[in-house]
Amino acid sequence: MKGKIFIIEDEASIVQLVQHNLEKEGFVVSSSLNGNEGLKELKKFEPNLLLLDWMLPDLSGIDICKNIRRDSNFKNLPIIMLTAKGEEEDKVKGLESGVDDYVTKPFSFNELSARIKAVLRRSDPKVVANELTFEDLKLDRIEKRVFRADKEIQLGPTEFRLLEFFLTNPKRVYSRDQILETVWPNNVNVESRTIDVHIRRLRQSINIEGKKDLIRTVRASGYSLI
Amino acid sequence: MKGKIFIIEDEASIVQLVQHNLEKEGFVVSSSLNGNEGLKELKKFEPNLLLLDWMLPDLSGIDICKNIRRDSNFKNLPIIMLTAKGEEEDKVKGLESGVDDYVTKPFSFNELSARIKAVLRRSDPKVVANELTFEDLKLDRIEKRVFRADKEIQLGPTEFRLLEFFLTNPKRVYSRDQILETVWPNNVNVESRTIDVHIRRLRQSINIEGKKDLIRTVRASGYSLI
């Protein structure tokens, strides 16, 4: 079962892009272009998550947040705020007023989608898929287990996240930088070659008993899951 | 296995109270604030029991009841009706239209919970077990007893709640924060490392005589019941 997402955002082009893509992913989406109306509609709609623009013509994001958190029925509604580049201060205020995550405009839909799922996974796991599979590889996000050909495999936390990352987009090649950005906690600085070592560790763990190597090295580009 | 309960009730505050508490008891709960939509969602959700408000803005409880009883898939769905004080006549009508029990508002959650269990025990005994089990572990919520391999085990109150929590969702990994939120009384502030100590105490108690450890440590994530 996929969840319901409500969008409050005044740039129609963004709403359109996001709404369309989320619906393609199976979410039920409703939206409003302004704050006051949005609040009312939202409460009727009862979403599992709210995407909230921080700079609205009528109401500020903070006001909306406060209103929502005050309403006992929506106290726990996960909120992701959309903020324009550089409004660092807003991020702080946002996180203080109980926002769950934020995405800086301009953003790629993939980035937004990943954050939505991460937030939902925490707050409302049943609305989001928990098993990732590829060929005979299976990763369970809830139980934090990995299997290859039905045999359980032990992975360290970083290898787990790395595999999780590859599994969300099999076959796609990622550069070391992209991997770093996504798999490592923000503002951590690690040598890009470090990834090679983790790739090796991951390979060693998942390529059991003569099973073929599921990780492909793409010289000068990066790595991918086959 | 705990059952699924659907709620059709237009007072959001009641829905929230009931839903939250039922979920805490391990039921899977879904709800709707109005009759027509509720009927549709209910049929998708396939609950083991329905809590039905008798006075809805759009459809009357009777109509919903009739609709349900006419549908061969839900002919036997147990229904508990929620009725406002003094509407004696409704009770009669309700029982006539095949309601299994009724609860008069305002009600305490405990009262409702007891009735739900009573009705389920009659109609679908396997969903109400007051006993939670996992492998050779057994916990009786009523008698507050715990057994491993049929030998009784003494647990302190906190260890009991902790084990109870794990047993409602075996295999699932919980972070220390999640454990804290659920197992500890609200607004108590305890160090997150404290959980490690309680985990140890729990382990020490339930892993008797060389029996395997039933609690799994998942580095960087938390703990789970195997």
Added chain:
DNA sequence: TTAATTTGTAATATTTCTGTAACATTAAAA
């Protein structure tokens, strides 16, 4: 009240994980 049990924390021990550097190997370019 006293005794017994339970609880949270801090201190210490242990285990596991991580990042890096150094060296080896492989593939591409010259």
Added chain:
DNA sequence: TTTTAATGTTACAGAAATATTACAAATTAA
């Protein structure tokens, strides 16, 4: 073939996370 660049492999020290222990404060039972 030789050279060069990129990736593979290994070992290891420091870091991080968890396990264990002991103890004092708080709670409950006797």
